[in-house]
Amino acid sequence: MQDFADAFARAVTLVISGDADLIEIVALSLRVSLTATLLACALGLPIGALLAIARFPGRGAVTVVINALMGLPPVVVGLVVYLHLSRAGPLGFLGLLYTPAAMIIAQTVLITPIVAALSRQVLEDLHAEYAEQFRSLCLSRRAAVGALLWDGRYSLLTVALAGFGRAVAEVGAVMVVGGNIDHLTRVMTTAIALETSRGELALALALGIVLMVIALGVNALVHGVHQSAARRAHA
Amino acid sequence: MHEPRPAGPAAATNPAPPAGPRLRAEAITLTQGGRRLLDGVDLDLAGGGITMVLGPNGAGKSLLLKVLHGLIAPDTGRVLWDGRPAGQATRRRQAMVFQRPVLLRRSAAANIDFVLRARGRRDRARRDALLAHVGLDAHASRPARRLSGGEQQRLALARALATGPELLFLDEPTASLDPASVLRIEQVVAAARADDTGVVFVTHDVGQARRLADDIVFLHRGRVVEHAPAARFFDAPASAAARDFLAGRIVV
Amino acid sequence: MISRLFSSAAAAAALTLAAGVATAQDDDSIIVQSTTSTANSGLYDHLLPIFEGATGIEVHVVAVGTGQAIRNARNCDGDVLLVHARPAERRFVADGMGVERFDLMYNDFVIVGPEADPAGIGGMEDAQEALAAIAGAEAVFASRGDDSGTHKTEMALWADTGIDPAAHSGAWYRETGSGMGATLNAGVGMGAYVMTDRATWTSFANKGDFGILVEGDADLHNQYGVILVNPEACPSVNAEDGRAFIDWLLSPAGQAAIAAHEVDSRQLFFPNAR
Ligand SMILES: Nc1ncnc2c1ncn2[C@@H]1O[C@H](COP(=O)(O)OP(=O)(O)OP(=O)(O)O)[C@@H](O)[C@H]1O
Ligand SMILES: [Mg+2]
Numbered sequence: 001m002q003d004f005a006d007a008f009a010r011a012v013t014l015v016i017s018g019d020a021d022l023i024e025i026v027a028l029s030l031r032v033s034l035t036a037t038l039l040a041c042a043l044g045l046p047i048g049a050l051l052a053i054a055r056f057p058g059r060g061a062v063t064v065v066i067n068a069l070m071g072l073p074p075v076v077v078g079l080v081v082y083l084h085l086s087r088a089g090p091l092g093f094l095g096l097l098y099t100p101a102a103m104i105i106a107q108t109v110l111i112t113p114i115v116a117a118l119s120r121q122v123l124e125d126l127h128a129e130y131a132e133q134f135r136s137l138c139l140s141r142r143a144a145v146g147a148l149l150w151d152g153r154y155s156l157l158t159v160a161l162a163g164f165g166r167a168v169a170e171v172g173a174v175m176v177v178g179g180n181i182d183h184l185t186r187v188m189t190t191a192i193a194l195e196t197s198r199g200e201l202a203l204a205l206a207l208g209i210v211l212m213v214i215a216l217g218v219n220a221l222v223h224g225v226h227q228s229a230a231r232r233a234h235a
Numbered sequence: 236m237h238e239p240r241p242a243g244p245a246a247a248t249n250p251a252p253p254a255g256p257r258l259r260a261e262a263i264t265l266t267q268g269g270r271r272l273l274d275g276v277d278l279d280l281a282g283g284g285i286t287m288v289l290g291p292n293g294a295g296k297s298l299l300l301k302v303l304h305g306l307i308a309p310d311t312g313r314v315l316w317d318g319r320p321a322g323q324a325t326r327r328r329q330a331m332v333f334q335r336p337v338l339l340r341r342s343a344a345a346n347i348d349f350v351l352r353a354r355g356r357r358d359r360a361r362r363d364a365l366l367a368h369v370g371l372d373a374h375a376s377r378p379a380r381r382l383s384g385g386e387q388q389r390l391a392l393a394r395a396l397a398t399g400p401e402l403l404f405l406d407e408p409t410a411s412l413d414p415a416s417v418l419r420i421e422q423v424v425a426a427a428r429a430d431d432t433g434v435v436f437v438t439h440d441v442g443q444a445r446r447l448a449d450d451i452v453f454l455h456r457g458r459v460v461e462h463a464p465a466a467r468f469f470d471a472p473a474s475a476a477a478r479d480f481l482a483g484r485i486v487v
Numbered sequence: 488m489i490s491r492l493f494s495s496a497a498a499a500a501a502l503t504l505a506a507g508v509a510t511a512q513d514d515d516s517i518i519v520q521s522t523t524s525t526a527n528s529g530l531y532d533h534l535l536p537i538f539e540g541a542t543g544i545e546v547h548v549v550a551v552g553t554g555q556a557i558r559n560a561r562n563c564d565g566d567v568l569l570v571h572a573r574p575a576e577r578r579f580v581a582d583g584m585g586v587e588r589f590d591l592m593y594n595d596f597v598i599v600g601p602e603a604d605p606a607g608i609g610g611m612e613d614a615q616e617a618l619a620a621i622a623g624a625e626a627v628f629a630s631r632g633d634d635s636g637t638h639k640t641e642m643a644l645w646a647d648t649g650i651d652p653a654a655h656s657g658a659w660y661r662e663t664g665s666g667m668g669a670t671l672n673a674g675v676g677m678g679a680y681v682m683t684d685r686a687t688w689t690s691f692a693n694k695g696d697f698g699i700l701v702e703g704d705a706d707l708h709n710q711y712g713v714i715l716v717n718p719e720a721c722p723s724v725n726a727e728d729g730r731a732f733i734d735w736l737l738s739p740a741g742q743a744a745i746a747a748h749e750v751d752s753r754q755l756f757f758p759n760a761r
Contacts, residue, residue, distance in 0.1 A: 087563030087723045095723070097564055098518055098549060133337040135306055137398075138327045139353055147349065151340040179518075179549035182531075197668025198527050199693030 007205030014206055015213075022207075026214060029187040032100055033168040036107035040163050043108070044115025045156065049145045051116070052123035053131075063120065069113035074106075078176030081106040085177060098179040103187070106173040111163035118159040119152075126152050154226050161222055168215060188214075257282035257433065258402065262312035263302055265295075265457075272298055273309065274457040280450075285424065285434040287444040287465070290454035291480065296437045297334055299454060300404045303435065304331050316402070330400035334407050334437075336391030338379040343371055343390050346379045350397045361397070368426075369393040370419055385416040392423060402433040409443065421447060441481060445469060453477045516545035517728045520557075520565035522636055523666050525711070526550035528686035528755050533748040538735055544728045552666060554634030560584065560714075563721030566729035568714040571636035571684075576712045584721075585714035589737055592745050592756040593710045596640060598701035599671075599688060600680040608680070614704040615647045622650045625659040627679035631670050632662025636709075641682045644706060684709050686755035711756070713737075736760070 014022050051063055083089050085097040085105070096102045126148050134144045149156065171189035178185035180194060188211040195204035256279035265273040273295050280286055288296050301307040303314055305321035314321035316329075339346050347362045366372045369389040374382060379390055388408055395403060405424070409417045417440075424447060428434055438444055444451060448465035453474070460474045472478045525531060526548055535546050551559065553570040560568045561584055568585060570576060579585045598608065598617055606624040608617040621628050630652070631638040645652050652660040661679060663670045667687045674681035675695040683691075688699070701707075713733050718726040735741045742758035749755070 086559075087721060089562070092563070092723070098547060130337055130339075132301075132306060133333065136304065136326065136331045136333075137350060137353055138323055143353055147339065179547070181518075181547040181549060184547050194527075196672065197523070197666050199668060199671060199691040201672075201693050 003202050003205060006202040007209060010202055011206035011209040015210060022210070024183065025186055025188055025191050026210070028100060028185075029168060029189075029211070030214070030218075032103045032174070032187060033107060033164055035104045036111060036167045037160055037164040039104065039108040040112040040115045040167075041156075041160050044112045044163070045119050045149060046145075047112075047116040048119030048121075049123050049148060051120040053127050053141070053144060053148070063117075066113050066117045066120070070117050072110060072113065074110055074170040074172030075176065076172075077110045078106050078173035081109060081173065081177050097177060098181060098185060100178070100185060102177040103174040103185060106177045107167040107170065110170060110173055111167050114166060115159055115163045118162060119156055122152050122155040122159060123148050126155075154229075157222055157226060161219060164218065165215060168211070168218075256280060257317060258303065258435075259315045260303060260312065261315070263299075263309045263314070264311045265298060265302065265307065265309050272457050273302065276302075276312070276457070276459050278303075278452065278459055278462065280433070280435070283428065283431050283433050284449035285428050285436055285447050286450050286452060287448035288435065288437045288452045288454060289439075289441070289444060289477075289480065294454040295457040296454050297406050300331065300406055300435060300437060304329060304404050306331075327398075328400060329402040329404065330395035330398055331404040332388075332391045332395045332406060332408050334410070336387055338382075338387055338390060338394075340380060341378070342376050343379050343382065343386075344375040346390060346394055347397050350394050354398050365393040365397055366390075368396070369423055385412040388412060389416065389420060389423075392420060396423075396427065400432060402435070403427060405434065405436045407437050407439065409438065409440065417443070453480065455480075515543055515728060516547060517566040517725050517732060518547045518549060518564070519567045519569055519732070520560045521548050521550050521569045522553045522556060522571055522711075523550045523668070524571070524637075524684045524687045525569065525756075527666075527668055528690040528748075528750060530686070530745070530748050530756060534736075534741075534744055537744050538732065538741075541740075542728075542731055542735070544731060546732060552631070552633050552635035553637075553639070560716050563716065563723055566716055566725045567732055568716060569711065571709055571711045572639045573710055573712060575636075575639070576714060580714060583719070584717055586717050588712050588714045589733065590759055590761060591711045591713045591736055592742075592758045592760070593708060594685045594756050595702065596637065596682055596707040596709050597685050597688060597699045598680055598682050599674070599697050600700045601678045602696040602698065603678070604700060606680070609700045611701050612703050614644050614701060614706050617701045618644055619648045619650060621680055622648070622652065622655070622659075625655075627659050627661060627677055628652070629661045629663055629670050629674035629677070629679035629681045631667065632664045633666070635667070637667060637682065637684055640707075640709070644682075647706075686750075689753055689755055690750045710759075 047066070051059060051066070081102065082097065084091045085094065085102050086092055087097070096105070130148065134147070139147070169189065171193050174185070174187055175190050175193060178187070178190065180186050180190035188207060192204045192207045192211070195207060258280040260276050260278040263273050263276040264271065276299060288299065290296050298307065302309050303321065305314065305323070305326045316325040319325060339349055341349070344362055344366065347365055351358055351362060363372065363375070366375050369392055371386060371389055371393065374386060379387065382390060392405070392408055409420050412420070421443065424434055424436065436447065444465070450462065450464050451468040452459055453461040453468070453476070455476045461468065461472065461477050463473065468477065469481070472481060527550070531548050539545060549559065549565065553572045553575065556568060556570050557575055557579055559565055560579070568579065569591070576588050580588050598614065600608065606621040606626040608620050611617045611620070630641060656662055661673070661677070663673050667683055668691065671681055671683060671687070671691050672693055673679070675693055675697055713736055715726065715729045715733055716724045718724040737760040742760055745756050745758045746754060
């Protein structure tokens with residue numbers, strides 16, 4: 001348990017000292033995972049909305065598949081993305097392997113199913129409530145989706161946070177496609193893995209604590225925005 | 236009426252209602268789960284005026300409104316409006332306030348804006364006039380879902396009026412309202428009628444029906460038992476069911 | 488709406504990719520596919536600033552097991568290969584994937600274990616004898632089991648003893664399937680003997696009551712090699728900068744820099760370029 005005390009002390013020291021490497025790693029973590037979350041929302045929300053309101057053959061099967069994809073192991077995602085981005089792979093000519101872009105792609109692939117599946121649930125419930133009113137108004141499907149996304153925005157924010165949480169916490173995918181290259185693709189989780197393999201358990205734990213505080217900060221920020229906005233317009 | 240009717244295209248551009256029935260239901264039946272919910276409904280409604288639909292709980296009033304509005308396709312029979320089958324095209328020029336109004340999770344004003352925008356219009360003056368018309372101008376920026384039940388009913392009515400409908404379906408819009416709110420809504424409905432908007436209005440309030448109705452449709456167990464001008468219905472109901480209902484004796 | 492969102496997503500993705508391409512290593516940088524021991528022991532942290540300062544060439548190190556590093560390089564995902572498994576390296580060059588293999592430096596493997604030393608191997612000078620003693624005592628032994636250079640050497644030693652440890656896998660023989668550091672963490676956690684390269688061990692911080700029990704056997708020699716990935720097989724290779732890095736490593740300056748890298752005032756790698 002002395003490791004924990006040591007870890008806390010080191011975490012505090014790291015943060016207070018404003019360690020340049022730490023700042024760089026934290027910034028990259030946030031950049032990669034927030035970008036992946038944005039992309040996953042741009043892809044996943046329309047998919048979720050489509051599954052929530054459209055009726056087409058195979059919709060049930062697609063829903064089941066997307067729900068199952070929520071459980072994708074990050075390493076598998078990393079491997080699949082690696083095989084595509086590798087110089088020997090079909091997208092190798094882009095030269096993206098071992099860059100932050102590759103990590104963003106991998107995390108986007110990882111969390112898009114989460115955003116799609118959870119938003120489908122949120123939007124389907126909302127749509128059940130609104131559908132008749134929308135039909136009475138002769139809303140276009142586009143306007144209906146827009147209204148659902150807007151009215152469901154706070155629940156969908158939680159969905160996005162779920163995606164972000166998974167992205168920022170995963171190590172398997174970014175390790176494979178990013179390569180954990182110092183000053184280029186090293187993020188919080190790969191740094192933690194590295195320090196663990198160096199046997200620097202307290203330092204690894206300290207980084208883990210910093211990661212948790214960051215995740216907490218992002219969530220608190222969103223929560224605060226949600227609360228103040230909800231007080232104004234939502235019910 | 237005392238309230239200014241917001242200027243809308245409906246009043247200005249409406250052609251004179253064609254002669255004969257404007258809304259026509261022919262042999263409507265609707266069966267669900269082995270139960271016949273609407274059972275051979277025939278109905279002819281003139282263009283303007285207020286048609287009040289009466290009938291005990293579960294008679295099929297709400298279902299009938301949805302069928303007439305084109306939201307539910309009947310199993311047999313058809314609904315015609317100006318000779319055209321009920322559907323998206325007819326629905327665009329109608330509006331409905333549901334028994335349980337569904338308000339969007341935004342401010343009262345934004346609920347109206349939403350409907351105006353759906354019709355390709357952005358008209359703050361009209362929105363404000365509508366809110367004032369139903370007495371909600373002071374609540375414009377409040378979250379719609381935090382309004383009281385009566386305020387929500389009024390907002391739903393204002394929203395329904397926003398598109399300038401030629402035909403308005405109102406499903407118990409004054410249920411559970413205080414007398415002042417009831418009066419307010421009745422004034423708004425009467426103003427709509429004065430503007431040549433047809434109104435089909437479900438109520439359980441016989442006094443309200445006496446005050447507003449031009450004609451009465453009495454529905455019982457999915458059948459139109461009686462359709463008559465208001466005066467005749469109240470003075471001399473033709474059916475035993477209607478007589479029992481008016482006397483407060485009807486059993487579902 | 489939906490198609491609009493999709494197209495905006497595609498646009499965003501394209502932007503990201505474009506941004507990624509901009510940061511991709513197409514300019515003055517190379518990727519080194521490396522074994523973990525060199526990275527974990529801090530060798531690159533010591534060497535790269537010197538090299539980068541002298542040449543302006545940026546070196547990006549991807550540290551994975553030797554087997555993985557070679558596979559990645561076979562996919563052309565690197566410019567330079569720096570590993571420690573001579574037979575596999577020779578095959579890599581023979582297959583046309585590498586230009587030429589150079590001896591770079593060496594250190595040695597050691598067998599570490601708990602103070603209690605249940606198999607009584609402390610002080611033995613013959614690695615095979617020590618392994619046989621461990622097998623005889625059925626004392627717990629943690630193996631990389633990951634096709635790394637260390638694992639290949641360990642398997643060669645077992646082959647000499649005539650014992651097939653795989654037959655006891657899951658019993659006293661535990662294959663972690665992970666890197667050296669993870670295997671050391673596991674070994675320390677379960678009191679298992681581990682064969683490790685000395686550099687990783689020296690710089691490893693979670694030693695517990697473990698110490699070096701067997702060392703000094705010539706069979707525990709650990710030779711590192713460096714290879715330029717063949718630009719004829721992989722057109723994406725930055726041959727010029729890769730060659731510059733290798734030339735520098737093999738030069739007196741590079742060799743001296745390797746020798747100067749110390750942890751706890753102990754030299755970890757011994758340059759032996761010819
Ligand atoms: N979707 C449905 N599936 C099955 N039965 C239904 C459905 N909708 C309504 N019903 C049944 O049809 C009957 C008529 O319902 P409706 O809502 O039209 O009654 P109503 O006349 O409006 O009654 P109330 O005065 O209580 O509003 C009820 O018995 C109801 O249970
Ligand atoms: Mg009803």
